Amino acid sequence: MELFVFVVAAAMVLAGAIGVVTRSNPVHAAMSLVLTLFGIAVMFVVHNAHFLAAVQVIVYAGAIVVLFLFVIMLLGVDKAEDLSVEPITNQRPLAAIIGAGVSGILIAAIVTSRAGRGPMGTGVNETTVQSPDANIRQLARVIFSDNVFAFEITSVLLLVAVVGTVVMARRAKSVGTGK
Amino acid sequence: MLNLVWLIPALPLAGFLLIFLFGRVLGEPRAGILATAMTASSFVVVVGVFLDLLSRPAEERHHVVTLFSWLPVGSLHVDMALLADPLSITMALFVTGIGSLIHLYAIGYMHGDPKFSKFFLYLNLFVFSMLMLVLGENLLVTFLGWEGVGACSYFLISFWHTRDSAATAGKKAFVTNRVGDWGMMVAMFLAFSSVGTLSYAGINAAAAGGKIAAVTATGIAMMLFVGACGKSAQLPLYIWLPDAMEGPTPVSALIHAATMVTSGVFLLTRMSPVLHASYPWLGDVIATVGAVTALFAATIAVAQTDIKKVLAYSTVSQLGFMFLAIGSGAYVAAIFHMVTHAFFKALLFLGSGSVIHGMHHEQDMRKMGALRKLMPITGITFIIGWLAIAGIPPFAGFWSKDEILLAAFANNRLLWLIGVVTALLTAYYMTRQVIMVFFGEAHWNDHAEENGAHGDHTPHESPWTMVTPLVVLAGLSILGGAIQLPFSHNTKFLEHWLEPVVGHSEASIAGSWAEANKWLLLVIAVAIAVSGVVASIAVYSKGKFKVIEPKILADAWRYDSAVSAIVGGPGRAAFNGVAAFDAAVVDGAVNGIGTEVRAASGLLRKMQSGLVRSYAFVIGLGAVALLAWFLLRGIL
Amino acid sequence: MFSVIQPTQTWYLILSAVLFGIGTIGVMVRRNPLIMFMCIELMLNAVNLSFVALSSQIADISGQVAVFFVLVVAAAEVVVGLGIIVSIMRRRTTLTVDDMSGLKG
Numbered sequence: 055m056e057l058f059v060f061v062v063a064a065a066m067v068l069a070g071a072i073g074v075v076t077r078s079n080p081v082h083a084a085m086s087l088v089l090t091l092f093g094i095a096v097m098f099v100v101h102n103a104h105f106l107a108a109v110q111v112i113v114y115a116g117a118i119v120v121l122f123l124f125v126i127m128l129l130g131v132d133k134a135e136d137l138s139v140e141p142i143t144n145q146r147p148l149a150a151i152i153g154a155g156v157s158g159i160l161i162a163a164i165v166t167s168r169a170g171r172g173p174m175g176t177g178v179n180e181t182t183v184q185s186p187d188a189n190i191r192q193l194a195r196v197i198f199s200d201n202v203f204a205f206e207i208t209s210v211l212l213l214v215a216v217v218g219t220v221v222m223a224r225r226a227k228s229v230g231t232g233k
Numbered sequence: 234m235l236n237l238v239w240l241i242p243a244l245p246l247a248g249f250l251l252i253f254l255f256g257r258v259l260g261e262p263r264a265g266i267l268a269t270a271m272t273a274s275s276f277v278v279v280v281g282v283f284l285d286l287l288s289r290p291a292e293e294r295h296h297v298v299t300l301f302s303w304l305p306v307g308s309l310h311v312d313m314a315l316l317a318d319p320l321s322i323t324m325a326l327f328v329t330g331i332g333s334l335i336h337l338y339a340i341g342y343m344h345g346d347p348k349f350s351k352f353f354l355y356l357n358l359f360v361f362s363m364l365m366l367v368l369g370e371n372l373l374v375t376f377l378g379w380e381g382v383g384a385c386s387y388f389l390i391s392f393w394h395t396r397d398s399a400a401t402a403g404k405k406a407f408v409t410n411r412v413g414d415w416g417m418m419v420a421m422f423l424a425f426s427s428v429g430t431l432s433y434a435g436i437n438a439a440a441a442g443g444k445i446a447a448v449t450a451t452g453i454a455m456m457l458f459v460g461a462c463g464k465s466a467q468l469p470l471y472i473w474l475p476d477a478m479e480g481p482t483p484v485s486a487l488i489h490a491a492t493m494v495t496s497g498v499f500l501l502t503r504m505s506p507v508l509h510a511s512y513p514w515l516g517d518v519i520a521t522v523g524a525v526t527a528l529f530a531a532t533i534a535v536a537q538t539d540i541k542k543v544l545a546y547s548t549v550s551q552l553g554f555m556f557l558a559i560g561s562g563a564y565v566a567a568i569f570h571m572v573t574h575a576f577f578k579a580l581l582f583l584g585s586g587s588v589i590h591g592m593h594h595e596q597d598m599r600k601m602g603a604l605r606k607l608m609p610i611t612g613i614t615f616i617i618g619w620l621a622i623a624g625i626p627p628f629a630g631f632w633s634k635d636e637i638l639l640a641a642f643a644n645n646r647l648l649w650l651i652g653v654v655t656a657l658l659t660a661y662y663m664t665r666q667v668i669m670v671f672f673g674e675a676h677w678n679d680h681a682e683e684n685g686a687h688g689d690h691t692p693h694e695s696p697w698t699m700v701t702p703l704v705v706l707a708g709l710s711i712l713g714g715a716i717q718l719p720f721s722h723n724t725k726f727l728e729h730w731l732e733p734v735v736g737h738s739e740a741s742i743a744g745s746w747a748e749a750n751k752w753l754l755l756v757i758a759v760a761i762a763v764s765g766v767v768a769s770i771a772v773y774s775k776g777k778f779k780v781i782e783p784k785i786l787a788d789a790w791r792y793d794s795a796v797s798a799i800v801g802g803p804g805r806a807a808f809n810g811v812a813a814f815d816a817a818v819v820d821g822a823v824n825g826i827g828t829e830v831r832a833a834s835g836l837l838r839k840m841q842s843g844l845v846r847s848y849a850f851v852i853g854l855g856a857v858a859l860l861a862w863f864l865l866r867g868i869l
Numbered sequence: 870m871f872s873v874i875q876p877t878q879t880w881y882l883i884l885s886a887v888l889f890g891i892g893t894i895g896v897m898v899r900r901n902p903l904i905m906f907m908c909i910e911l912m913l914n915a916v917n918l919s920f921v922a923l924s925s926q927i928a929d930i931s932g933q934v935a936v937f938f939v940l941v942v943a944a945a946e947v948v949v950g951l952g953i954i955v956s957i958m959r960r961r962t963t964l965t966v967d968d969m970s971g972l973k974g
Contacts, residue, residue, distance in 0.1 A: 075895035149897035157890030215945035219952030843973025
């Protein structure tokens with residue numbers, strides 16, 4: 055059963071990834087991205103990271119991709135990009151080499167290491183919690199005790215990002231031409 | 234009292250600073266009085282130190298006063314320290330003594346000069362530098378004074394700098410001295426590298442103890458001699474001294490007769506153990522250069538018409554005698570002659586200054602004559618100085634010159650002969666000068682109207698400030714020989730006094746033919762001197778023989794123009810070559826590095842294409858490389 | 870048949886590596902800035918996947934905590950990045966990344 059789930063999810067992920075890279079229409083590329091994100095969410099569920107799967111779908115697929123689509127529509131860049139011509143010489147073969155290199159090295163590292171040989175764990179420390187929603191409980195326990203400082207900083211980061219972007223992207227009326 | 238040695242240079246330095254700050258306020262004549270008072274009180278301190286040294290036994294006459302640690306750099310430790318020993322106190326005695334007399338003289342001589350205070354400013358600075366030179370405990374303090382007197386010489390020679398010739402003379406003196414200074418610096422480097430210290434005690438002890446190799450000692454001594462040639466105006470670096478007569482006469486008297494030019498002699502005497510430890514041929518070289526210079530300058534003096542130029546060449550000649558003595562190993566004789574020469578040469582210069590002052594700044598001897606009646610004191614003192622320098626007994630110059638000739642005879646007969654001929658010429662040209670200036674017919678009225686004379690410009694005697702030093706110096710010229718009379722062992726005061734300093738390296742003439750027959754040599758010396766005087770009287774006063782003053786002698790053997798031609802012609806070409814080398818190779822190398830860096834960065838600049846995807850590619854490339862390295866290292 | 874082979878942790882990690890490589894290629898090949906951004910999101914997702922896989926392998930919840938924060942920061946990053954793109958491309962919408970070569974030395 056797990057094999058079947060793996061194969062289907064992997065297919066979704068790879069199909070979406072290749073779609074993002076190869077589709078010339080940006081809206082199509084965004085849709086492919088959504089496919090990838092859903093596949094990743096499925097894999098999260100397989101690994102008993104239920105909370106993260108939900109968050110992935112809500113935040114990533116639901117907010118970030120929608121934001122992408124908003125910008126695409128706002129700027130009107132939904133016209134297709136011409137993919138047949140590559141202005142920088144040798145960029146595509148070199149990109150292929152780099153991509154293959156990165157993945158190859160990582161795969162080599164994975165294969166030669168001793169981790170990941172055994173069966174999958176459950177993602178839950180069975181001895182501490184007994185209830186069905188143990189994943190959220192355990193996650194919350196760690197975030198709000200050991201990592202509360204990082205949590206607070208991250209929320210400040212979000213605030214700063216939003217304020218900064220608003221300031222940056224508005225049309226300045228008094229300075230003259232928008233910048 | 235010995236611990237107050239530091240006061241000796243400090244007083245003139247204080248005078249310098251006071252005049253520097255308040256010179257304009259003090260004005261004439263208070264600035265001069267202040268300067269004279271400072272130098273005179275320094276003399277008093279020197280006398281005190283001298284008496285203190287005398288009261289001690291001979292072995293203890295060596296006192297060092299360390300003021301502060303000057304250069305503690307790595308293995309080089311140089312202190313600002315002063316050494317009070319017989320040699321330095323002897324020098325300090327006549328530097329401050331004659332210095333104060335000349336300061337007094339200058340108050341009268343420089344009367345009315347707009348830069349009166351500045352003159353005394355420089356004079357005090359000079360006395361300070363000279364005292365540092367002679368009192369220094371190590372080569373570096375001496376070098377400080379060495380350079381200081383060179384600088385003051387430049388300032389004072391070009392004192393009337395609005396005159397082109399004065400400014401040029403000052404530069405010439407400074408540059409020629411600098412050539413000699415190179416020798417002294419190399420000597421210092423050699424001394425430090427071989428002995429490890431610059432102090433006289435250390436170097437002389439090492440030389441006396443045989444710790445310096447003969448080669449090194451010869452190198453050091455030879456370089457010191459080069460420095461001495463520059464400062465003491467020997468061939469080939471004497472050319473600055475005649476031109477230095479552009480300065481006011483007190484300057485000529487102090488610097489170019491009594492003190493600065495003797496620093497070369499002083500330095501070699503101070504380093505006599507090193508000289509003694511070098512190869513014997515170096516002594517011969519020094520003696521030969523001294524003797525040849527003496528003869529050379531004496532021949533030129535015979536044909537000079539400027540009253541001060543005669544004395545300038547005479548100074549060069551007498552300095553040659555001193556180096557002849559040093560080269561023959563007779564350091565005591567050299568110091569003796571230095572002292573007596575200081576007396577009578579200062580006297581002669583000050584006397585000539587009095588004449589010039591009385592003649593309203595006329596310096597050509599052909600326009601003088603029969604001045605002894607109008608300037609009686611100047612005349613009598615000048616005549617005493619003349620007798621001293623001509624070597625007529627019992628005046629001071631005779632005794633010292635005879636000592637030198639004795640030592641030269643014991644060392645090298647040929648050099649003795651040159652010395653004798655020079656003594657003859659000395660008597661000849663000095664008599665000539667006296668006759669032309671003080672006797673004969675008066676020529677000062679000959680071109681009076683042409684020279685814009687107004688009213689009665691008959692020469693007059695100088696004021697008391699100028700005449701008093703003349704009288705004092707005349708007395709010293711008469712009595713000065715008493716410090717080293719050759720009659721017996723007991724009368725050789727100077728030799729006993731200087732024993733701790735030069736005793737080890739003094740060449741002994743005991744048992745030689747010269748020592749046994751010294752009375753014969755003494756008689757020969759007297760005869761030579763008298764014949765020179767008689768010949769000159771015959772030529773210039775009685776008119777019995779024709780006057781022989783060849784033009785080439787008047788032009789100083791055209792040596793000056795030869796030097797200018799060499800330095801200006803091939804010399805300048807060489808200098809331009811060196812400058813071109815510096816600009817092309819040295820600067821070129823430095824600039825070339827800059828150009829290469831710019832070219833390389835120009836190549837690298839092409840990497841900045843501005844395209845984000847290229848940058849992304851490079852980032853990816855770096856990441857792949859890093860990951861591969863981690864993988865291969867087993868970290869991943 | 871399917872139950873014979875169990876997918877091990879290695880498979881997930883290899884998938885994550887492949888996804889990362891595809892994302893890298895995409896960043897270097899595409900010229901539209903928005904699509905380049907999406908490829909960067911692909912790379913982030915690959916990393917998230919490997920975090921979660923390893924977290925379940927060693928039964929340590931810290932991996933999922935890391936993913937949580939990556940998610941938040943990625944969101945902030947997208948906001949700022951899109952703001953930049955909007956302010957640059959506001960006037961001329963046909964701009965590609967190659968045209969924004971103002972950093973050319």
